[in-house]
Amino acid sequence: MVAINSAIKEIxxxxxxxASNFKSFVLKTYPVIKKEHPYLPVLIRECQGVQPTVVVRLxxxxxxxxxxxxxxxxELTNLLQNP
Numbered sequence: 001m002v003a004i005n006s007a008i009k010e011i012x013x014x015x016x017x018x019a020s021n022f023k024s025f026v027l028k029t030y031p032v033i034k035k036e037h038p039y040l041p042v043l044i045r046e047c048q049g050v051q052p053t054v055v056v057r058l059x060x061x062x063x064x065x066x067x068x069x070x071x072x073x074x075e076l077t078n079l080l081q082n083p
Contacts, residue, residue, distance in 0.1 A: 002032050004080050010041040010057035011080070014050050022052040022068055025076050033080075056083040 004011075011033070013026045026044060033042055054076070056064045064083045068076060 002029055002036070002077060002080060004033065004037055004040065005083060007058050008040070008056050008080070008083060009059060010043070012043045012045065012053075012055040012057075014053040014055070015044065015046045016050055016052060017046055017048050020052060020069075021073070022071070022076070025073055029076075054079060056080075058083060 013022075015023050015026060030042060030044065033040065051067045052069050052071075054066050054068055056066075056079075058064065066079060068079070071079070
């Protein structure tokens with residue numbers, strides 16, 4: 001289960017084309033997020049030459065952008081709980 005902070009209004013995942021732990025985390029977590037939060041916009045973009053990144057839009061349009069290349073699964077989950 002992935003508990004999402006209620007202040008989050010949108011999540012964007014920017015994935016590199018190469019396989020990575022981040023990509024597997026997103027593919028595993030996305031169905032759970034959409035099941036628990038069906039109206040939360042979750043965008044997944046796979047791009048060439050990008051760093052693995054999570055962009056979280058909060059209330060009043062505030063965005064938090066984190067490069068997560070070396071994050072563990074626990075750290076990624078924590079980012080979604082406490083942006």
